Amino acid sequence: MSEPAWLAELNPQQRAAATHGDGPLLIIAGAGTGKTKTLAARVVCLLQRGVPADRILLLTFTRRAAQEMIRRTQAYPSASRSENAIHLNHGTELQSAPATCHAPSIWGGTFHAIANRLLRQYGRAVRLAPEFSVWDQTDAEDALNLLRQELGLHSREKRFPKKGTCLDIYSRCVNSRRPLASVLKRDFPWCVECEDGLKRLFAAYTEFKERQQALDYDDLLLFWLALMKTPDAGARIAERFDHILVDEYQDTNKLQGEILLRLAGKKRNVTVCGDDAQSIYGFRAATVRNILDFPKQFPGAAIITLEQNYRSVQPILDAANAVMGYARQRFTKNLWSNRRSDQRPALVHCLDEAQQCRFVCRQVLEHLEAGVPLRKQAVLVRTAHWSDMLEVELARRNIPFRKFGGLRFLEAAHVKDLLALLRILQNPRDEVSWCRVLHLLPGIGPAASKNILRHLAENGYRVADLNRCSVPSAARPAFEKLCLLLDELAGSRGELAWPSIVGNRDPGRSRPDVGPSSDADDPHRTGIPAQIARIREFYDPLFRDIYDHAEARARDLEQLEQIAATFGSCEEFLSELTLDPPSATSDWSGEPRKDEDWLTLSTIHSAKGCEWDAVMIIHATDGIIPSDLATGDRYEIEEERRLLYVAMTRARNWLYVCFPLRYYATKNELGDRHAFAQLTRFIPPEIRGKFEQWKLTMPQPSSDDAVAIMQQTDARAEIRAQWT
DNA sequence: TGTAACTCCCCTCCG
């Protein structure tokens, strides 16, 4: 049989991976080695071999990655002609395939999104109602905080860890599958003394979530694994997939590894793909052991290594390889490229942050003039706020940009408030959301809300009974408005939308296997935008009282309403928003239009899997990369090194690593006017020869400059204010 | 008893 033309486009290793038959396959793919292309080609090969699309499961790290993969498969001519037309069957199907399209679709999405979907279908097997809520990090923290106070853990003489730390500890236990004592000893040694309290707290937390039918991110995985362990549902799920492909396997954790093992079942048709040098999610308990131990977990696995880089010019690879050359633990893999260039990447010494901003702007515009559109350029930062000053400068010069990563839309208080109102409509047992909503009302604090919650619990969460509850007289008017609102939205049944818990619904009526819910009697099927509009009527006067910058917030709420309009049901909207939040609205210079060209600002984490012609890494300063907060042990430092490696290997043709020599002191640091800084330790003097050294000269400091710097510092405060 | 106003910290990456 002669080889199709498109297969000939792949290099021998890529082709071997794409055409691999049945059985486990491990693809070690360095940065820019055409990993996505290879996986996409493999999907096409599977389809051509007659594997039905809906029996293929594609697990990716972000949903964007899943969509990209499917887009690539469609690019193969033979694939689009195939009977198995390819569509992505999202983990939770937001817009999903058009209604007219009945072709089976590939299952694709993140572990969390697929877990969400499977649990809504099969969750009963693990005593989970299909209406469960999904909590994001802040919801989980709020719940922990509530319980921490209830258990009296906050007022101990010895300081008890804060809610964020509690959640980190809990999450690490779950994801690394290690007992609390061991996690405390190794990762949180300063909390060892609180082990008993934490144990009680976590037990209460687990019980609390169960009562409210709520799952946090970790639970999605935990319940998925539990589901796989049930003899009936587990076997059915394993049976329904013939081939499983996992991207970015180096960033999965032990729990996900166990899920995969069970998902693979006896067929063992598992393809995993990853690069240990790009493992940057250790803080989420990801472990490279998954990829290293794959051959042990799946004996007889084929292993294919992709080393030819198609992305970057050789000098950029040389520099990146040099950085990784110092890694303590490394699985040798030297990327090489056919793409020659005379130009080494630049190491840009800036005098201060302001000069760094000017340099970036100038360089971006120079590339633009030379024919590199803004879309093909990016500025990468370690953490989101390090681009604040640059954002001001970009706006001043009318350079459009979009920002990825960092403070998210959903974390803004006003957005959370509105969602909490929707949540209690979807799942009235959600006490965390109730608390949030009740606290909005003037005159209601912890005591009154506790009382109301007790009333609700005693009355089966019926909203019709809510206004019989006694509240402080000062709170009465606002409280009655809330009752009226919920009453209206709950409809004529006099109860909130989903009062049922496990077993309360008609057991014979399970959700359809594929496609969005088509329940005709679902009261939320059509009305979410209308619901949000009604909620906003109630909420508008409240938030204008509570928060500043009402107009900026109102715009966010409008945006939320628009997003909601694209969803079929409240449940989809809420879980989708939690699992795949919009990247941000922080581009306060205004959302650029689709057809416009814009520069990308991104955290390095969010840049994973992306590439640009020109990449500028700013604040490559020791203390920022590696972060001062992440230098606890050598594992953390190694992860920071890989982070720099990931950032550098995003660049195709031009790479600039910039760092300011001094930082100006902030207002509260009295005394010193500025602090001196050093280049990141990951680029030691011995390897600086891999870079061109650009030492920017500064005009003589004048009082004008000082004023300009002060103004920029003020402008940074302005940006923060946008988010208050 | 419970809420509102005040002060003192600290601030990472993401599903």
Next chain:
DNA sequence: GGGAGTTACA
């Protein structure tokens, strides 16, 4: 800026 804890007032 915002969370956590403390104090002042209804």
